[in-house]
Amino acid sequence: MPILKVLLNDIEAELEIVKRKQRTEVEDVDLWRGKAGHKPRFSTTETWMQIRETGVKYTWGGSIWFSQATPKFAFITWIAARGRLATMDRISRWNPGVDSTCVLCKVFQETTNHLFFECVYSSGIWEKLVKGILGNAYAYKWDEVTELISVSSRGKMKRFCLRYAFQITVYMLWRERNKRRHGESPMPQHVLVKMIDKAIRNKLSLVQMKGIKGMNFSLQYWFETRE
Template identity: 50%
Template structure:
């Protein structure tokens, strides 16, 4: 009959109005009864615009309910708040979001539609390039990550991507430590992806020492801005960062 098993009476009556003929007598009777009810409703009630929502149909439009009907529902990720956090740098956060979603155009993904492409990592020139390798199993990127975070993480230091995501998602971590770790991760991801693309397009690579200094300086500038703007709780942010340098 073209009616979903879980459909309400309202939804059944508002389906395609073409009269159907069935071999089964009971189905024809149901069809006739539904047509009678629909006809009675058309006669006794004025036509009104109805908006579909999660619980059926309503006369008032709700952008919120319409959005939830249109979007594809997925399991909520546990790392979103560690990517989109207060005082993050938008361009850094965007690259971090792509990396966490595994949507960056790393060579393992490119070879899926271009099997002939060279999948070797352009930073270390040793292993095939993937998200997990580039961040931070690669010998080049691992040096940057260790330089930035070894003094923050100490015995918890790791260069395994999934473990890093788990660590930065810990809301129980102290505020300055959590911010510096998350910001350092995003600054490192942005710098490494920029360096990777630069080499990929035949530009001269930067020495790892220069990359370290550039990213470290960017983090110090961010903390200095927070202090100069008198952001509450960040008067000693720069001192904390210096205390983690080993």
């Protein structure tokens, strides 16, 4: 149909003129580079994906952001897992004169792996909390612990107690470390253990009250592992 073709060509030519005209009349706009080219709308996710360093994908992400987790504990653990906590080994890289000794033991250099839980102060606390759950499988080194908490074959109660204990211990140790750096007096290990233990009990009784499936006897389970 040649007439239609001519018509379409005319429309196309007309549109081209309009487009060109618009281009000179509109003001410059900021465009954000996204996945599918440039767009006027800003997207946090897409921009983040553009500027982030592409790292390894953490296979145990699911063992951090699990159901019934406490966000502030999960968040610190996530930051630690990404190696992004402002530990002294990292700080000393951009501030070479700084003292990078661990404030908890005052012996070794402070790194993520040292704080969680190679440090004698940290491992003492971690051991008192989870030795009863783990028995012979007990571990205190970061890589081994993260491996342990990502195993999904354990019973639901055991897995929950372990993951929750892990996150709250990371959080409380980081808090203790910050307090000491700000000149506060050190908290003895047994006090910190008591505080963490109490917080875990509160969480478990809450989970039980909510009637979460498979968690009916979790508080009892926790008590049994504490003896």
